[in-house]
Amino acid sequence: MQKPTTYQQLQPEDRITIATMRQRGFSVRAIARTLERAPSTIAREVARNTGAGQGYGSHHAQLRAVACRRNARGNSKMHAQSVCWGVVRTMLGWKWSPQQISATLKRVFPHQREFHVSHETIYTAIYAHARGELRRELIACLRHGHSTRLPRSRGTDRRGQIPDMISIHVRPPEVEDRVMPGHWEGDFIKGAGNKSSVGVLVERTSRLVLLARMEDATAASALAAFTAKLNAISAPLRQSLTYDQGKEMTRHAELAANTGVRVYFCDPHSPWQRGTCENTNGLLRQYLPKGTDLSVYSQEQLDAIADSLNTRPRATHHWLSPLQVYAAALASAHQPDTSIH
Known part of the structure; x- marks a missing residue:
């Protein structure tokens, strides 16, 4: 039986490679071999994004691809102007x-x-609505009127829940x-006896890693350390942060206000929803073994x-390093649409 074929959309780093190789005079077939893609895929990509008298621009091509994907989705059944949503609101x-x-x-x-x-x-x-009078009005129609949606698998003990969490399920599709x-995942790596910790931030597209020294595992330390690290990132590459429901993120609203980053929370016991960070934590254990005192490490x-991690070549980037991919993304973020990279 023939194995079914699969297809993955061209990624931002693929378009950077195309632009670079086109500038250097490589043929479409040479680029296709480098990216392990069909020549027709590269030919269509170049034809779509090459204007009269201009070369192929990776930044412009990426913006065009994002717009096409967004427009292709169309409106959902429950968009604000739909007849269905009007009927549902009446029944609520x-x-x-x-x-x-x-x-x-x-x-x-x-x-x-x-x-x-x-x-x-x-x-x-209902819960995807922005906070305001309409959201309160809709939630008030529900039998229990909780301000946030409670997980269906919750236990009986609900002490210490994080207030005003925004679920990963309302995170924009371009993050997924x-x-x-510009979209990050975060976590804590704990040391011996959970008495020391290190904050971890991983950028989802480039897999770039940032580490933050923590004085302890409290919400105050997490707020201070993550605020400093996130504010050191260029604003265009500081869009969102996805985290688990660890109590160290209790002050997430202050973190969002300090940095402009939107914070989303995963479901309980769902590490696959932050798969990039989980994989990175495994790599970090080569340097920060379990059972050791992490407070001895300086920033x-x-x-x-x-x-060391950011300069390793990665198969997912066609053997470019996370730092190279991130640097290219940073350069693109500060270039006009018509520039050639």
């Missing part, structure tokens, strides 16, 4: 539960699938796609460890 005003609304819509409109929405979709539409740089030593 009747104090109907999302389950009752979902079942009724399927019964009343059996052949009109544009009105078929699950109760989970309705909950998501790794299309645009300069942690920076040297990060530099």
